Amino acid sequence: MPSQITRQITRQITRHVLTIPARGPKPARKVHYRRCGSGPALLMVHQSPRSSAEYAELMREWGAHFTCIAPDTPGFGQSDPLPGNPEIGDFADAIMEFADALGIAPCPAYGFHSGGIILVTAIKRRPQAFRCLAVGGYAIWTPEEMRIFGESYLPEFVPQPYGEHLAWIWNRILEQSWVFPWFDTREEARLPIAHADVAQVAQTVSEMLDAGEHYRAGYGAVLRAPRDIPPAGEDVPPCLISAYGGDPLQAHIDRLGEMPASWSARKVATPKEHQDTSLAFLQEHVGDAPCGALPEDADEGWLHLDDGLIHWKGKRGGRLQLHAPARELADPGEGALAIDVPGHGQSSDFADMRAAVKAAADALGAQGIDWPAPPPGDPEALYPDMTPDRFGLYLQRAWQTARAEAFFEPWYEANATHAVPLSPEAIATPAVHARSLARVRAGDAARRWHDTLAQIQGET
Secondary structure (H helix, E strand, C coil), rough: CCCCCCCCCCCEEEEEEECCCCCCCECCCEEEEEECCCEEEEEECCCCCCCHHHHHHHHHCCCCCEEEEEEEECCCCCCCCCCCCCCCCHHHHHHHHHHHHHHCCCCEEEECCCCHHHHHHHHHHHHHHHEEEEECCCCCCCHHHHHHHHHCCCCCCCCCCCCCCHHHHHHHHHHCCCCCCCCCHHHHEEEECCCCCCHHHHHHHHHHHHHHHHHHHHHHHHHCCCCCCCCCCCCCEEEEEEEECCHHHHHHHHHHHCCCEEEEEEEECCCHHHHHHHHHHHHHCCCCCCCCCCHHHHCCCEEECCEEEEEEECCCCCEECCCCCCCCCCCCCCCCEEEEECCCCCCCCCCHHHHHHHHHHCCCCCCCCEEECCCCCCCHHCCCCCCCCHHHHHHHHHHHHHHCCEEECCCCCCHHHHHHHCCCCCCCCHHHHHHHHHHHHHHHHHHHHHHHHHHHHHHC
């Protein structure tokens, strides 16, 4: 479900990675988070199966009042999953481990849908870690609803050899605004907020593809979560739960039952009213201590250049390794560096790709750059259009292209002359899946990167 409205706000969002150390049987895990704004820290937890990217516009707006900090929850976005079969308490503990690692507790927090459920469990377990909590919809499922969800809501996500899973994921996300649950085609399940917003669907599809099969763990944990609202007489930080018209969880406001005296719930008309009400509540209860520098890993991060962000990994001062068009960074060799080149992977796009790479190399202290040669073939044919469309056909173009690459070079020359030896590793479905996602993320930047490499090659 949508949790924000679009606004033209330009505050810079930065991105970071922080490794939570191993604790007992818990392995070390990486957490990716976004930061924006200034002032007191505000912890923001996204819904499933999204990532912190869903809060980008809201962070730019609320960044006028807070230092907005939004992690990808475990298994979503660019964060590592939790081991085993985690439940809601494990996700709540994971969020608190992250807040502790940053040193921002006690702080206010905001969560929408799944994010709110995680935070309610967290505030019940560790009330001293919060100043207040604003929640967008809190689910109280009936036994019959749970039965329906259990049967169909979380099917396995297993990439198929011919890309059938991509047709499913497009329609599953698209139709989630038409009916709820997404698979329920009864007239009674219709939603009043139906849309065919290609950009919104494509963004959610991208985030769900990032999560892959891990979406079932995080989504399942919140669906199975019991009503975890603290008892009526308990002394806990204040909380506001609100839900707007058209949100399936607005009806759940009537199911909340007794709550602590400092907790309240209300129905509002629109997403904007929900956000404005939440912001006013958070401002009322927040402290005034500013948020300072936050810790992050030394071997991975995002460079903040004038026009955007460049994702990098490796050892600063090493030689910079660049990948081919429509690909993404691989873990660099010992002592080396790698980046997602502009417009690819987790890097922003840049008008001047060559200048951006050189700026990244300078910022990382790279001892030289390994420029790859452009792949053979006609650039007009090598990079089919990856613009999202109403029917999700761009996903199939990416898949068919990635699969053909295992048979021919260039991929579009399907004949014996251009056949390449068949490699089990290259034709394996997970490998095709990874290449197709890299193409989708690169979009038209792949062709421009090809042209940049061809120009560099012509100069040497």
